Structures are given as structure tokens and as C-alpha cells.
Amino acid sequence: MKIKLLSVFVLLSSVSMAQISILNADMPQANDNLRYSTTASTFDYTSTGANYTWDFSSIKVQNQDVQKYFSPLQTPYLLQFLSNASYGIPQSNQGLGPIGGVASNVYMFYKTSSAAQIIVGRGATIQSLPLGIVYAPKDTVFKYPLTFGSTYSGSFSGEQSLATLGTLKxxxxxxxxxxxxxxxxxPYGTFDCIRVKSIVDETDSIIFNGFGIPLPNSKIEYTWLAKTEKYPIMEVVVNSLTSAVTSIKYKDIYRPEAYVNNANFSANKVGGKIGDTITLSNKSFGIPKTFNWTITPGTYVFAAGSSATSENPKVIFTATGKYSVKLSLTYEGAADDTLRTDYITISEPVVAKFACSNVMPAINETVYFTDSSTGNPTSWKWAITPTTGVIYLSGNIAQNIQVQFTQKGNYSVQLTATNASGNNIVKKDNYIQVWPTSIKPVEPVALAKFFPNPAKNFVSVELSQSGIAELTIYNILGQTVLHKTLENTSQNQINTEDLPRGMYVIEIKQNKQKLSERLILE
Structure with missing residues (x-):
């Protein structure tokens, strides 16, 4: 009796750990919808062997989605794959390098049979054209029956001409x-399984103007398969060049916590002015079924044929203010959303303006520069040239600044004012004229009138008192460039045609009184 019981125990043990064989019936078919989870957990995925136990029960779900297996009739590529593929699986969009643009609506197409699961090619939409790369030879992923010790290898290749743009290979x-x-x-359960290791040495090439640009895509795929489960119980993909894990997926049940923080988006810019077009881009995990954008307040319109249900809508804002943006998603049997409060700021265009306390200061005198820009700027940057002899007492990025000039000469002043809509620059050339203290202009008295000012080839001087007056014109260095004795109280015309254009001081001395004024020749 004991011997019989022992025999039964040994038989049950061997059955419970029996090797399995994977057939086409155990794998996905067209129109299947299979839920999987992803994880960022680390674990030993390389160890293996006969009668081995892999315990990944402690991994934590990160995200979740449903893998759909579309009939070629349900894709844009039925002309290329209707007769030679069983189903297509959506893939991520891919950049086209030097060709420019993006390959969108990408699918990997598979042919299944009792003998094998084979990748027959890929489809992608480029510049609104659905194109297909049909492999010849094809990529055999699984050869049935899959049993412990099975080995096989092969090559695959395919290419698609893009007319004048080049070729994808x-x-x-x-x-x-x-x-x-x-x-x-x-976390999904415990299963009898086999472990399949595939080493894929792949190069995707973009051939442009006769030159091939290789894009290595080599990887190692570790796949655990169980009877009738269709989707891998576990799948780990590793980049062969960097040894970095690029994805971990495993079959799972619906877990609501996996959809928290799935919804994500960005904008091509978060500030602008009325009339600007801003693009909102979906950056969410997985493949949502629907999108719904909510923007508050409602002073905006959708542009370029997009709408609140577009994946990547374009928006034109029609009023200034701060706008909150919310993206709501639905997945297969799940949903998520994310809200960004005051995410986009629309402002009036900024117009830079400023003034200063004294445009003709003496050396080492403090000059106060005051911002008077419109459009509510939020940042400022001052630049005074030449920089030699300029001391910013309060820095050069405050709204209002204080400056001392330690050398005489002409200085240009520039202000860059910025708000969410952009920036604006105003520059005043030769705005500041720093004079030696000994000839700093004094407050004008009623000795004479000078006109026109600014002047060109002459300036008229009208004396208000009788008697001889001495007229002197100084340059920026305090040097006398013209001197003349005046006797008429009526207009005296002074020829300035030969003087260089620029800033001067014109001075009148009469009856022990003196009048100095700035004179501009242009």
C-alpha cells in the first residue's frame, strides 16, 4: 500500500512539473485583445534551466494596456498585407532622421500557422502615404512546436522606396x-512554462542621396510562454549594445492602480501672445482609445482641423490670461486624466521703453534708469556699451537699475524686456554723454535762444541782451571746436557744416553770465 501511494505521489509530482509544448493554438490570433502590465522592478531574468522555478511574484505594476491584434483589413496597409499577414500589432511612431518627419501609424505584421509565427513586414504612414516594407526572407519568431531544447535561426530583410526622399531598409x-x-x-498567477531566448541582430537603415545611415536595433528577447495564455506570461527585452532593459511586459488582469498618472502631455510652448498657435501633444503611456481636452477659461479656438478630441490639437488663444489644461483618456476598461493649472500664459506683446535721470552726467555721478515698458514684462536685461567705465550698482537684470560712469564719452543703452509672449528690444545710441565735471552743463538762463536743435548745417543764436557775447562750442571731450564773438541781439547764424555729426555743448558768455546747452548735430 505504501509503495502504491509513493508511486502515485511521484507520478503527480512529475505531472505537476511536466515539460510543455507550445503550439499555434496557444498564441494570439487576429482580433484578440490581451491585457498586459509593465514594471520597473528589477529581478533576475537571465537564469534558466530544466525544471526551473522563476518567482517574479514581488514585481510591482507600473502601467497597463491592452494589446490588440488587428486584421490587416482594419489597418491602412491592406494592399500590402491582406494576402500575406494574419494580424498587425501597433508600434510606436518613429523619426526619419535626415529625411525629416515621422513615420506614424506604425504596425508590425505577423503570419501565423501551425508551423510558425512569422513577421512578414512593417507598415507606416509617411507624408500621408501608407507604405509597407514586406520582408523577403521573413523573420521567424517562433517555430512550432516549441519544446525545451528547440533551436532555430534565420535572416530577414525588406525595404521601401520613398521616391525622392530616399529608402527605408x-x-x-x-x-x-x-x-x-x-x-x-x-502577480498574474503560477504557470507551467517554457523560456525562449532570441538574439536579434537588426539594422534599420535610411538611405538618403546614396548614403546609408544605419540605425542599430539589436536586442535580446526573453519570453516565458504557457499553454492557452496567448500573451507571454513574462517578456523582457534588452538592448544588446548597452545591456539596458528596454521593456518588461507580463500578462495580467485589470488593475486600476496601473492607470494612475498614465495621462501626460506637453505643449510646444507655455507662453505666447493673442493669435499664437500652440500645439498640445499627447505623451501618455500606452494606446488610449479616446482623448478629451478641456481648457479654461474658454477664450480659445481649435485650429488646423483639430478639436477637443484630437490626440495632438492646435489651439489659438483669443484673450490674455492664464489657462489651465486637462487631458482625459480612456483605455480598454480604464481611464485617467491629468490637470495642469495655469499651464499656459497669454500676454500682450511687450514693448520695451525706458528713461533715465540724467543723460549728461558727470564722471562718477549715479544715473537712475527706469523701465517704462508696456505689456507687463516679467524680466529685464540692460546692456550699456562700451562696457569700459560702466559700473552697475544694482546689477543689469533688475527692472530699474543704477549706474555710474567712470570715464567720459558717449554710451549707448539697450533694454530687453520679456514676458510670456516673447521679448522686445529698444536701443538708444549715444544716449548718455558723460562730461568732465569742469564743463558739465549748467541750468540755462535767459541769455539766448539756440535753434534749430537738433541742427544740421547751421544754428541760429538770438541774444536777449545787448552787448558783446562770446560763443563757444565744445565736443564730448571738452575741447573747443568753434569760437565766435557775437554783437547782434538779433539772429546770429553759426555755420556748423564742417563739424562732425554728434553731441556738443554750446556756451554763451555775456555780462559775467553763462548759458550752456546741449547741441545735437545730425
Whole structure:
């Protein structure tokens, strides 16, 4: 009796840990919808062997989605793959490098049969044209039946001309081994399984103007398969060049916590002016079924044919203010949303303006520069040239600044004022004239009138008192450039045609009184 019981126990043990064989019936078919989770947990995915136990029960779900297997009739690529593919799986969009643009609506197409699961090519939409890369030879992913010790290898390649843009080409080899069997445990459950290791050495090339630009895409795929489960119980993909894990997926049940923080988006800019077009871009995890954008307040319109339900809408804002943006998503059996309060700021265009306390200061005198810009700027940057002899007492990025000039000469002043809509620059050339203290202009008295000012080839001087007057014109360095004795109280015309254009001081001395004024020749 004991011997019989022992025999039954040994038989049950061997059955519970029996090797399995994976067939086409155990794998996905067209129109299947299979839920999977992803994880960022770290664990030993390389160890394997016969009658091995893989315990991944402690991994934590990060995100979740549903993998759909579309009939070629449900894709834009039925002309290329209707007769030679069983289903297509959506892939991420891909950049086109030097060709420019993006390959969107990307699908990987598979042919399944009792003999094998084969990748027959890829489809992508480029410049609104649905294109297909049909492999010849094709990429054999799984050769049935899959049993412990099975090995096979092969090559694949395909290319698609883009007319004047160039050519897309994909080529590589795959070497596959079923290197383990046993039991695997994940948050989804415990299963008898086999472990399949595939080494894929692939190069995607963009051939442009006769030159090939290789894009290495080599990887190692570790896949745990169980009977009738269709989707891998666990799948780990590793970049062959960097040894970095690029994805971890495992079959799972619906877990609401996996959809928290799935919704994500960005804008091409978060500030602008009325009339600017701002693009909102979906950056969410997985493949949402629907999108719904809510923007408050409602002073905006959608542009370029987009709407509140577009994945990447374009928006024109029609009033100034701060706008909050919310993206709501639905997935297969789940939903998520994210709100960014006061995310976009629309402002009036800024117009830079300023004034100063004294445009003709003496050396080392403090000059106060005051911002008077419109459009509510939020940042300022002052620049005074030449920089030699300029001391910013309060820095050069405050709204209002204080400056001392330690050398005489002409100085230009520039202010850059910025708000959310952009910036504006105003520059006043030769705005500041720093004079030696000994000839700093004094307050004018009623000795004479000078006109016109600014002047060109002459300036008229009208004396208010009788008697001889001495007229002197000084340059910026305090040097006398013209001197003349005046006797008429009526207009005296002074020829300035030969003087260089610029800033001067004109001075009248009469009856022990003196009048100095700035004179501009242009």
C-alpha cells in the first residue's frame, strides 16, 4: 500500500512539473485583445534551466494596456498585407532622421500557422502615404512546436522606396533557443512554462542621396510562454549594445492602480501672445482609445482641423490670461486624466521703453534708469556699451537699475524686456554723454535762444541782451571746436557744416553770465 501511494505521489509530482509544448493554438490570433502590465522592478531574468522555478511574484505594476491584434483589413496597409499577414500589432511612431518627419501609424505584421509565427513586414504612414516594407526572407519568431531544447535561426530583410526622399531598409538575423522549462510565478498567477531566448541582430537603415545611415536595433528577447495564455506570461527585452532593459511586459488582469498618472502631455510652448498657435501633444503611456481636452477659461479656438478630441490639437488663444489644461483618456476598461493649472500664459506683446535721470552726467555721478515698458514684462536685461567705465550698482537684470560712469564719452543703452509672449528690444545710441565735471552743463538762463536743435548745417543764436557775447562750442571731450564773438541781439547764424555729426555743448558768455546747452548735430 505504501509503495502504491509513493508511486502515485511521484507520478503527480512529475505531472505537476511536466515539460510543455507550445503550439499555434496557444498564441494570439487576429482580433484578440490581451491585457498586459509593465514594471520597473528589477529581478533576475537571465537564469534558466530544466525544471526551473522563476518567482517574479514581488514585481510591482507600473502601467497597463491592452494589446490588440488587428486584421490587416482594419489597418491602412491592406494592399500590402491582406494576402500575406494574419494580424498587425501597433508600434510606436518613429523619426526619419535626415529625411525629416515621422513615420506614424506604425504596425508590425505577423503570419501565423501551425508551423510558425512569422513577421512578414512593417507598415507606416509617411507624408500621408501608407507604405509597407514586406520582408523577403521573413523573420521567424517562433517555430512550432516549441519544446525545451528547440533551436532555430534565420535572416530577414525588406525595404521601401520613398521616391525622392530616399529608402527605408530593415535587415537582420534571429537566433532562438528554448533554454528552460519549469514554473513561473507573477502577480498574474503560477504557470507551467517554457523560456525562449532570441538574439536579434537588426539594422534599420535610411538611405538618403546614396548614403546609408544605419540605425542599430539589436536586442535580446526573453519570453516565458504557457499553454492557452496567448500573451507571454513574462517578456523582457534588452538592448544588446548597452545591456539596458528596454521593456518588461507580463500578462495580467485589470488593475486600476496601473492607470494612475498614465495621462501626460506637453505643449510646444507655455507662453505666447493673442493669435499664437500652440500645439498640445499627447505623451501618455500606452494606446488610449479616446482623448478629451478641456481648457479654461474658454477664450480659445481649435485650429488646423483639430478639436477637443484630437490626440495632438492646435489651439489659438483669443484673450490674455492664464489657462489651465486637462487631458482625459480612456483605455480598454480604464481611464485617467491629468490637470495642469495655469499651464499656459497669454500676454500682450511687450514693448520695451525706458528713461533715465540724467543723460549728461558727470564722471562718477549715479544715473537712475527706469523701465517704462508696456505689456507687463516679467524680466529685464540692460546692456550699456562700451562696457569700459560702466559700473552697475544694482546689477543689469533688475527692472530699474543704477549706474555710474567712470570715464567720459558717449554710451549707448539697450533694454530687453520679456514676458510670456516673447521679448522686445529698444536701443538708444549715444544716449548718455558723460562730461568732465569742469564743463558739465549748467541750468540755462535767459541769455539766448539756440535753434534749430537738433541742427544740421547751421544754428541760429538770438541774444536777449545787448552787448558783446562770446560763443563757444565744445565736443564730448571738452575741447573747443568753434569760437565766435557775437554783437547782434538779433539772429546770429553759426555755420556748423564742417563739424562732425554728434553731441556738443554750446556756451554763451555775456555780462559775467553763462548759458550752456546741449547741441545735437545730425
Amino acid at each position: 530593415q535587415a537582420g538575423t534571429r537566433s532562438t533557443t528554448v533554454d528552460g522549462w519549469g514554473k513561473i510565478t507573477t
